[in-house]
Amino acid sequence: MRVALFATCVNDALHPSTAIATVKVLERLGVEVDFPxxxxxxxxxxxxxxxxxxxxxxxRRTARAFEGYDHVVTPSGSCVAMVRDNYPRIGAGALAEGRGRDLSDAAASLVPHVYELTEFLVDVLGVTDVGAYFPHTVTYHPSCH
Known part of the structure; x- marks a missing residue:
């Protein structure tokens, strides 16, 4: 299984520890992670x-960067939504305007491989317990994604 980390521009610029923690969790679960x-x-x-x-x-660049990976994992529901929901729209729009068969193909090739981290853990790896423990009361906010 070839897995790539999609770190996202926000994590890269503002929260690089998020991407590092994502890799640590995945590697602890036996997943070898690439970083294109x-x-x-x-x-x-x-x-x-x-x-x-x-x-x-x-x-186009994102599709090329992650070409050949079975799974592209990101700790960002927003980026997953962008790829899954909007890349096909962008491709279809370009195609309708007669300038984008490659764009439509690029979007289609990437969409089925992109997962938000928790979705990948549960739906692909079948993991619901990563061994984490936090002994405090927390509030859960289900975001729009």
């Missing part, structure tokens, strides 16, 4: 602010 150096931003900031065409090169 070609990865960058998924394009969500551009897409969400209306710069849809500016996102297109990032769709």
């Amino acid at each position: 150096a070609a990865q960058t931003c998924c394009g969500q900031p551009q897409y969400n602010t209306g710069y849809r065409r500016a996102t297109e090169p990032l769709v």
